Amino acid sequence: MTDTESALRGRSPSFAAATAAVAVFAYEAWFFNAAGKSGAALAGGLAWAGFCAAIFAIIAIGGKPDPARRVFFFTAALAFVPSFIAHLVETRGRMVLTAAEIAASQVPFCHIAITTSIVPAALLHTLDFPAQLSGIRAAFYPMLGYWLLSLATIGRGWCSWVCFYGGLEDGISGLPRRARMDIGASGPTLRRVNKAILGFVVLAGMATLVPVYCDWLCPFKLVTEYYEPSSIRGYLALIAFMGIFLALVVVLPLLTKKRTQCSVLCPFGATQSLLGRLSPFSVAVDTDDCVSCGACDRACPMLAMNPETRAKGRPESSCVKCGTCFGACRKGAIGYELRLGKRAGRRVAPVSGKGQAGWGRAFLDAVLSPALLFPFTALSFGMIISSGFSAETMTRIAKLVATGSFLVGAGR
Amino acid sequence: MKAQGTRSVIATAARVLPLCAAIGVPFFFVYSTWIAARLEKALRLEVEPSFTGGRLLAEFPNPIGGDTGQGGYTYPLGQGWEKGELNLVRYAVRAPVPRPVWGFSGAYWQLEASFAKAMPTGLAGGGFRAPVLHVYIQIRESGAGGSTESAFGEGELLRFDPDHPWDYALSADGWSPAGEIRSADGSYRAPVPTMWDFARRRLILRIRLENAPRLLASVIGGASTWHYVLVGAYDPAREGHFAAVRRGAGLHDGGGAKDDLSPRVFDLIAPKGTSKSAELSSEDPASGNYALVSPVMAGGPAAAGPSPALRGRAAEAAAKEAAAAEAARSRALAALPPRSPADSGVIGELFELGLEDRCLEAIKADIAARPGDPVALAYRGAILAQRADRAAGLGEKMRLVAEAYRDLDAAVAGSAAAARGGPHGRPLLPRKRVERRAERRFRPGRPGGRRFRRRRGHGGRGEGPGLRERLPRPGRGRLREGRSHGRRGVAMGDLGGDRRTLRRRQARADRQGIRDGGLRRANAELDASTDRGTMVPYRVEGGRRHEDKG
Numbered sequence: 001m002t003d004t005e006s007a008l009r010g011r012s013p014s015f016a017a018a019t020a021a022v023a024v025f026a027y028e029a030w031f032f033n034a035a036g037k038s039g040a041a042l043a044g045g046l047a048w049a050g051f052c053a054a055i056f057a058i059i060a061i062g063g064k065p066d067p068a069r070r071v072f073f074f075t076a077a078l079a080f081v082p083s084f085i086a087h088l089v090e091t092r093g094r095m096v097l098t099a100a101e102i103a104a105s106q107v108p109f110c111h112i113a114i115t116t117s118i119v120p121a122a123l124l125h126t127l128d129f130p131a132q133l134s135g136i137r138a139a140f141y142p143m144l145g146y147w148l149l150s151l152a153t154i155g156r157g158w159c160s161w162v163c164f165y166g167g168l169e170d171g172i173s174g175l176p177r178r179a180r181m182d183i184g185a186s187g188p189t190l191r192r193v194n195k196a197i198l199g200f201v202v203l204a205g206m207a208t209l210v211p212v213y214c215d216w217l218c219p220f221k222l223v224t225e226y227y228e229p230s231s232i233r234g235y236l237a238l239i240a241f242m243g244i245f246l247a248l249v250v251v252l253p254l255l256t257k258k259r260t261q262c263s264v265l266c267p268f269g270a271t272q273s274l275l276g277r278l279s280p281f282s283v284a285v286d287t288d289d290c291v292s293c294g295a296c297d298r299a300c301p302m303l304a305m306n307p308e309t310r311a312k313g314r315p316e317s318s319c320v321k322c323g324t325c326f327g328a329c330r331k332g333a334i335g336y337e338l339r340l341g342k343r344a345g346r347r348v349a350p351v352s353g354k355g356q357a358g359w360g361r362a363f364l365d366a367v368l369s370p371a372l373l374f375p376f377t378a379l380s381f382g383m384i385i386s387s388g389f390s391a392e393t394m395t396r397i398a399k400l401v402a403t404g405s406f407l408v409g410a411g412r
Numbered sequence: 413m414k415a416q417g418t419r420s421v422i423a424t425a426a427r428v429l430p431l432c433a434a435i436g437v438p439f440f441f442v443y444s445t446w447i448a449a450r451l452e453k454a455l456r457l458e459v460e461p462s463f464t465g466g467r468l469l470a471e472f473p474n475p476i477g478g479d480t481g482q483g484g485y486t487y488p489l490g491q492g493w494e495k496g497e498l499n500l501v502r503y504a505v506r507a508p509v510p511r512p513v514w515g516f517s518g519a520y521w522q523l524e525a526s527f528a529k530a531m532p533t534g535l536a537g538g539g540f541r542a543p544v545l546h547v548y549i550q551i552r553e554s555g556a557g558g559s560t561e562s563a564f565g566e567g568e569l570l571r572f573d574p575d576h577p578w579d580y581a582l583s584a585d586g587w588s589p590a591g592e593i594r595s596a597d598g599s600y601r602a603p604v605p606t607m608w609d610f611a612r613r614r615l616i617l618r619i620r621l622e623n624a625p626r627l628l629a630s631v632i633g634g635a636s637t638w639h640y641v642l643v644g645a646y647d648p649a650r651e652g653h654f655a656a657v658r659r660g661a662g663l664h665d666g667g668g669a670k671d672d673l674s675p676r677v678f679d680l681i682a683p684k685g686t687s688k689s690a691e692l693s694s695e696d697p698a699s700g701n702y703a704l705v706s707p708v709m710a711g712g713p714a715a716a717g718p719s720p721a722l723r724g725r726a727a728e729a730a731a732k733e734a735a736a737a738e739a740a741r742s743r744a745l746a747a748l749p750p751r752s753p754a755d756s757g758v759i760g761e762l763f764e765l766g767l768e769d770r771c772l773e774a775i776k777a778d779i780a781a782r783p784g785d786p787v788a789l790a791y792r793g794a795i796l797a798q799r800a801d802r803a804a805g806l807g808e809k810m811r812l813v814a815e816a817y818r819d820l821d822a823a824v825a826g827s828a829a830a831a832r833g834g835p836h837g838r839p840l841l842p843r844k845r846v847e848r849r850a851e852r853r854f855r856p857g858r859p860g861g862r863r864f865r866r867r868r869g870h871g872g873r874g875e876g877p878g879l880r881e882r883l884p885r886p887g888r889g890r891l892r893e894g895r896s897h898g899r900r901g902v903a904m905g906d907l908g909g910d911r912r913t914l915r916r917r918q919a920r921a922d923r924q925g926i927r928d929g930g931l932r933r934a935n936a937e938l939d940a941s942t943d944r945g946t947m948v949p950y951r952v953e954g955g956r957r958h959e960d961k962g
Contacts, residue, residue: 028438100607103522103616105459121457130463134452141448141455149440153433209460280429338430373430380437 013359017366018060021376025060026053028380032387044395045387051075052383059375065323069375070174073160076382077167079390081223082406086396088225090407096228102130107225108138111163113214114147115198115267116205128209137388146385154378155279156272159262159302160322161378162385165220166262166269170322173253173301181255187303190264191273191318198270213267219245259301263318273317280338281374283321287313289333299328321374336370465522465616466506470710472641472681474500476528479643479679481657482670483689487678488645488655490663491541496529498543498678500643502614505710508621508632518622521631523547523582525641530613540664542586542646544653545615548578550638550707551627559596564652568642569675569695571702576638578707580628584617585646585653593619593628600625638707641681671697675705683708759791768795786826793819 029052034045051072058068088095101107109131117140120128132139150158159166183190197217204212214221216237222245229238248261262269276282285296287310296305304319315325325334366372400406440447461467479485479499487493508521525545546568550558558577562568572578577596584591584606591604602624607616621629631637647655647664654676661667666678673695682688683706695703759778762771772795778788793816800812 032438032441098607099605099618100609100616102463103465103607103618104609104611105464106609106611121455125455125457127457127459130459133457133459134448137444139448140457141451142444144451145440145444145447149437153437209462280433368427368431370430373434377430377434377437380434384438384441 013362014366015061017363017369017372018057020367021060021372022053022057025056025376025380029053029383032384033391040395040398041391043398044393045391047394048079048387048391052379056375056379059379060372063371064326065375066327067174069161069323069379070170072379072382073167074171074174075167076386076390077164077171079393080164080386081168083389083393083396084224086407095225097225098228105130105132107131108136109140109143110138110214110224111143111147111158112165112218112266112268113211114143115271116201116211116213118144119202119206120209123206124209126209128205129211129214150381151272151275151278153279154281154321154374154381155276156269156317156319157279157281157321157374157378158272158381159266159269160320161382163268164386164389166259166266166320168220168223169249169253169259169261170301172250173257173259176254176257179255179257179298181252183256183258183260184297184303184306187306187316190260190303191316194264194266194270194318195274197265198267198274201267216240217244217265219249219261219265221245257301258303259320262320263302269318269320276317276319277339281321281336281370281377282339283315283319283323283325283334284337285310285313285315286331286333286335287311289331290329291331293330295328295330296325296334299324321378323375336374338370461507462509462512465524465618466509468504469507470505470708472503472708474502474679474681476501478688479528480689481666481668481678482674482693484668485657485678486661486667488664488666489661493541493645494529497527497541498643498645499528500525500543500545500641500679500681501528502526503639503641503681503708505637505639510621510632518620519629519632521619521621523617523619523639524614525617525643526612526614528613530608530610540587540646540648543615544583544585544644544646544655545591545617546640546642546644546652546654547582547584547617548572548640548642548707549580549582550576551579551631551635553636557596562652563594563596564654567652568644568654568677569673569702570642570677571704572640573704573706576707578638578640582617582619583652584615586615587646587648591617595625595628600628636709636711638709639681640705640707642677642705643679644676645678671695673697673700673702675703677705680705681708682706759788763791763794768798771795784822784826786823789819789823789826793817793823 026049029049030046033049033052034042037045055068055072059065062068085095092098092101097107107130109129113129113131117127117129120126127133127140129140134141136142150162154161160170201213201217204210215227217240219241221241226238226241227234229235244261244265248265252258252260290310292307292310294307296310297307299305300315300319301322301324302316302318302320304315304317305325306316309315321336323336326332396406476496476499479496487495487498502525504524504526506522506524508519510519512518512520525547527543546564548563552558555575555577558579560572560574560577562570563578563581564583579596580593580600581596582591582593582604584604586608589606591606592601593604594601602620604620605618607618608614609616619628621632644654645664645666646653649664650656655664655666657666657669657674657676657678659667659669666676670693675692675695677692680688680692682691686706691705692703695701759771759774762774771791775788775792775795778785782788796812796816796819800809800816803809803812
């Protein structure tokens with residue numbers, strides 16, 4: 001018996017399972033962030049890897065995703081924005097998209113554009129977005145792969161663990177202590193609007209071969225890149241995306257504590273909701289323990305919880321599996337579950353393992369429990385996707401402190 | 413028991429699935445490049461062409477290391493020029509984009525020039541070190557109204573092919589973000605947005621076609637155009653911005669010129685069959701004539717072919733090649749051992765040498781000596797098939813093919829009888845299959861089919877040699893009672909090109925009311941207008957069809 005086993009045997013199986021998972025995650029974080037790097041890049045990578053590993057340790061051992069998940073998610077989004085903008089400034093000298101970049105297909109492909117691009121791509125073999133098809137991570141084929149993988153693993157969990165746009169909104173919606181505006185009753189209507197917008201952008205994209213959402217509706221152009229406003233049309237688009245950003249990403253989340261852009265406008269989120277059943281993980285409510293206090297309804301940032309869904313034992317398809325409701329439920333009646341496993345309405349055990357036949361079996365059960373595996377999978381996804389930009393931001397911050405310059409490239 | 417087994421399977425899957433998901437994510441990212449490459453292979457997408465500049469119409473690769481002008485040009489000594497920066501390695505003409513979908517408000521036409529080495533990023537730090545690109549474009553095939561002189565004074569020190577006078581001259585450089593286009597008569601001048609794509613080392617020029625003169629806008633649709641593409645070193649002090657090239661290189665001047673009239677062009681796109689250095693060395697200092705250059709053709713069937721001025725030379729070269737081939741053939745013929753003309757070995761050798769007439773003579777002699785010789789018949793069939801391939805008219809082609817088949821059929825039959833399943837015993841392409849294909853290809857509704865049938869003297873019904881007899885089937889291609897679109901669709905499908913006529917007559921018949929007389933008249937009219945031969949009129953009564961033999 002090794003020392004590690006002896007040490008583990010002194011603990012509960014669930015703790016041992018969580019510790020083992022944290023060790024694996026820490027290795028993974030090192031591999032994707034710091035391996036093969038040197039100097040300042042290594043320092044930045046290690047900083048980000050350590051941060052991600054710490055977040056996972058808190059989630060795995062504590063048994064509840066929030067608030068550690070929200071800290072990770074918001075930080076990753078905040079780290080993405082300056083790094084991305086700095087990249088644009090270094091390579092182009094400014095944030096705006098130029099005709100040359102469009103002509104050379106050098107516009108980064110964003111996962112939200114998949115929803116409008118996938119149908120023309122399937123029918124016409126044409127990508128209606130001026131992005132590279134392969135090569136860098138922000139090209140079409142890698143992004144398509146990520147999307148398919150997310151469907152098969154975390155489903156709409158992408159929106160609360162991976163999406164760097166959603167992270168901004170999630171963080172902003174978590175800032176106020178209480179909601180000043182209650183839009184809980186509008187949940188069904190907003191979900192329908194979300195699906196209608198998805199239908200509209202897909203059909204309009206097919207009809208015009210233009211990424212309609214990216215052209216007119218995407219609020220995140222304000223923090224990424226946008227087409228140079230040189231005509232009336234350009235100025236209208238600028239006003240549209242600035243207005244949508246302020247309204248749906250800043251003001252309404254602050255007033256309602258809900259992720260309004262994600263639940264109303266985002267076509268990618270709507271697609272994930274529709275195809276979310278492909279994911280083996282879901283959130284379930286134990287109807288036996290639920291006392292219908294409505295705390296989860298108020299806590300859910302996506303308006304996915306309501307009396308009906310509680311009675312069914314499963315939230316609406318718009319659920320992003322963020323786990324905010326787990327902490328809000330005083331009875332601990334909400335948790336992750338496997339679709340193939342227990343049926344809704346039955347007790348959903350978080351990292352348990354006690355009372356099993358043997359220690360080894362209990363350890364294995366704890367390792368394979370969705371309460372541990374879902375955060376592992378989702379955070380791995382988020383950590384790997386954010387690894388490039390976030391680690392780089394850490395490096396840039398170190399450089400800013402040392403040299404007074406945030407830029408590292410040609411635009412410095 | 414069975415339910416228990418199912419539950420066990422589900423329970424195992426429920427355990428394995430999340431583990432696969434957890435392990436799968438990091439593994440996926442490790443191999444994401446490989447997976448993306450497989451996805452690329454499977455899906456084969458392309459980016460919407462209006463983003464990238466339109467579909468590629470013509471592409472002219474140019475050799476690396478060809479930036480030596482007359483053959484020995486050297487770069488200017490100042491500003492840190494690097495070899496390859498004036499080396500044009502590819503010129504591409506894209507189809508004009510009439511309605512761009514994103515970011516551009518009007519129609520445009522994109523031309524691209526790729527260089528072996530890209531300029532320094534941001535156009536800064538290189539001083540005036542940049543290539544200058546002149547593209548002269550001929551749009552009118554007639555050449556009327558064009559110019560054969562440089563658009564920029566002495567400019568490049570060149571003359572342009574008199575058979576291809578240019579209509580528009582385009583000047584751009586790697587220095588400024590806007591080039592200029594001007595017409596030959598000087599009546600039109602407009603800026604041309606110029607963009608560097610550093611990743612692909614190409615200079616992109618977008619000619620705006622909105623509000624452009626009609627002649628320039630006429631390129632929409634992919635009409636053939638001729639392009640002179642010239643590259644020089646940038647010198648803002650000179651007209652046309654082409655740096656001078658002297659015998660010895662200077663701070664701003666290139667070196668390696670043969671004489672004072674040597675062109676200032678380091679690289680150009682030369683048409684196939686011509687030599688770049690020969691074109692640039694064609695100046696005549698004695699008479700004061702500049703070097704004469706030829707354009708390349710974009711669009712049209714003869715893209716990238718030589719200009720008419722060079723066609724003579726190309727034809728000469730082709731004639732030489734043909735003469736050499738003929739001489740080789742004669743030599744081979746002379747080397748044949750003396751044998752009887754009827755020897756089938758001789759027939760084969762003559763056939764291989766392409767001496768068709770002599771081969772046919774040998775075949776004739778062979779068949780006279782040995783009637784029905786399958787080898788000789790097979791060779792004759794092959795020769796007839798080759799002649800059919802070269803024949804001009806469709807009717808002539810079909811006649812020769814039919815004769816070829818007659819010979820080949822006879823050869824196969826003779827061979828089968830002689831060898832009983834020997835190597836010639838079974839045709840590789842059964843004749844009936846070919847006939848069926850031919851019939852399908854030339855049926856009345858197909859393009860070309862009607863003309864072919866008319867050329868055969870009649871509707872072509874059964875008269876085409878080798879074609880299966882086509883008998884009219886009652887009820888097909890006829891007007892019918894009622895307005896069922898499905899049924900009418902079938903009838904129209906049979907008639908092919910006569911859809912509109914049929915539709916009109918059907919409407920008239922419907923208006924008149926479906927009576928025996930009306931329907932018969934309409935059908936008679938229809939028969940007269942469509943080459944379908946005699947058919948049996950019929951009427952529909954009580955949901956049943958009655959053929960009217962009278």
